[in-house]
Structures are given as structure tokens and as C-alpha cells.
Amino acid sequence: MGSVQSGNFTFTKTEIEGVVIVDAKAYGDERGYFMETYKRPDFVAGGIGAEFVQDNQSSSTRGVLRGLHFQVEHPQAKLVRVISGEVFDVCVDLRAGSPTYGKWVGAVLSAENRRQLFIPRGFAHGFLVLSEAAEFCYKCDDVYHSGDEGGYMWDDPAIGIEWPPLPGDDALDPSKVILSEKDKLHPPFVAG
Numbered sequence: 001m002g003s004v005q006s007g008n009f010t011f012t013k014t015e016i017e018g019v020v021i022v023d024a025k026a027y028g029d030e031r032g033y034f035m036e037t038y039k040r041p042d043f044v045a046g047g048i049g050a051e052f053v054q055d056n057q058s059s060s061t062r063g064v065l066r067g068l069h070f071q072v073e074h075p076q077a078k079l080v081r082v083i084s085g086e087v088f089d090v091c092v093d094l095r096a097g098s099p100t101y102g103k104w105v106g107a108v109l110s111a112e113n114r115r116q117l118f119i120p121r122g123f124a125h126g127f128l129v130l131s132e133a134a135e136f137c138y139k140c141d142d143v144y145h146s147g148d149e150g151g152y153m154w155d156d157p158a159i160g161i162e163w164p165p166l167p168g169d170d171a172l173d174p175s176k177v178i179l180s181e182k183d184k185l186h187p188p189f190v191a192g
Helices: 040-045
Strands: 001-007 009-013 020-026 026-029 032-035 052-060 063-071 076-086 086-093 106-108 116-119 123-129 134-140 148-153
Touching: 001 040, 009 040, 063 086, 076 086, 076 106, 076 123, 086 116, 086 134, 106 116, 123 134
Parallel strands: none
Antiparallel strands: 001 009, 009 020, 020 116, 026 032, 052 134, 063 123, 063 148, 076 116, 076 134, 086 106, 086 123
């Protein structure tokens, strides 16, 4: 894994090709801070050339797990970050023929660490809220297409995501995970 510096950003490759952790420099004083969260020339120099066309934001409480989601015919690359609170963010490689097919990468994203995660097309995505509440923002390089949704169970043993415990617990208690009705119905992952 290597890093590239461009402008106010550091782009760090992960063990899965195309998934990149983005750290931004913040300028602060007694009034607060300022930082750039996206600047296309710097992102291109850092190896991220996606052209974003839609921004989304969600608010969730502690224990909410959203995912694992993807679009089937219209996959989206995403640049995700947290502006309030803390989450454990995960992406799973679903790219046919990829040497890391079925593997996952996870990162803690928080308002405090200001870290972002770039997820290329061809991945399932999800996150678990670790703080009392979290505001989650993300850019997508394709618009949402109703009816094109896919998903896998968050705790599928074939994927084997190592979700962290909620603060104060020794291990993640599945009874404390809050899922949407739709996320409770995802099929199991079948490596193909």
C-alpha cells in the first residue's frame, strides 16, 4: 500500500485495488477549522477520476447498520465521509474476475478524523454507526436507479466482515444492530 500527496489531500491505497482512503488537511485556529473535502484536479492526481453527479446524506442513530447495498445494472463509485459522529464503513469487492472478489475493506470514518473512503464501481457498501448519532455524506458517479438495488446480509459468513463492537461492549451484539426491513431480507453472498 502506498500514498500519494496532492494539494491538501493524501490518498492511501488499500489492499483492494481501487479502494482509497483519503485524508484531508484541515486549517484550524481558535475559531474552528477549514478544509477542502473534494478538489477534482487533486483527486485525479491521486488516482480518483470519477465524475460525481449526485450527493447524498443520511442521519442515523447508534447501532444502525445500513447495507450491504449496491446497484446491479448501474453501479456507482462513491466518496463517503462522516460530518458528525463516527461509523465503521465497509465495502466488498463484487467485480467479476477480480483477484479480491468477495473480500472487504473497512475503515472508521468520523467527524474527528475527517477521513474519507473512495469506493469504485462494482462494490457492495455498508456502515455501522458507533456514536450516539452520525451524519453520513457521499458523492456518487451515477444517479440512483429505483428498482436496480441489490444487497447481501451484513453478517454473511462467506464475506466475514469483522464488525467492531459498539462502544462499551466487548463484541458486536447482533441484537443491538438496527436494520431496515429491506436489509433484513438480503440474500446470502455466493462466491462465484
